[in-house]
Amino acid sequence: MALGLLRLPAYRSRLVRRCGTAMLLQPPTRRYPILSAGSALFGIILNIGVLNLFAGMIEKSNTLAAAQGRAWVRQARQRRMMLALLRGFPWHR
Numbered sequence: 001m002a003l004g005l006l007r008l009p010a011y012r013s014r015l016v017r018r019c020g021t022a023m024l025l026q027p028p029t030r031r032y033p034i035l036s037a038g039s040a041l042f043g044i045i046l047n048i049g050v051l052n053l054f055a056g057m058i059e060k061s062n063t064l065a066a067a068q069g070r071a072w073v074r075q076a077r078q079r080r081m082m083l084a085l086l087r088g089f090p091w092h093r
Helices: 002-012 014-024 028-061 071-088
Strands: none
């Protein structure tokens, strides 16, 4: 859904259209690495956004009340959930 929301403004953007035209005018030997690097960088930005979103969800949901007042349980959950989050990130493997 988020990517769909990005797609509509990209279709309407003059800057995106100019970038696409500039890409098409490049010789194939330069076009491929530019597109490959550009898509990798954009993927990194999206992945980091997901990390931020999930870390926020962990922080909000891992309350002392959810741990029934036990601070050590809350801290252990925090460590385990953050570790799971980082292990799920593609670069951590």
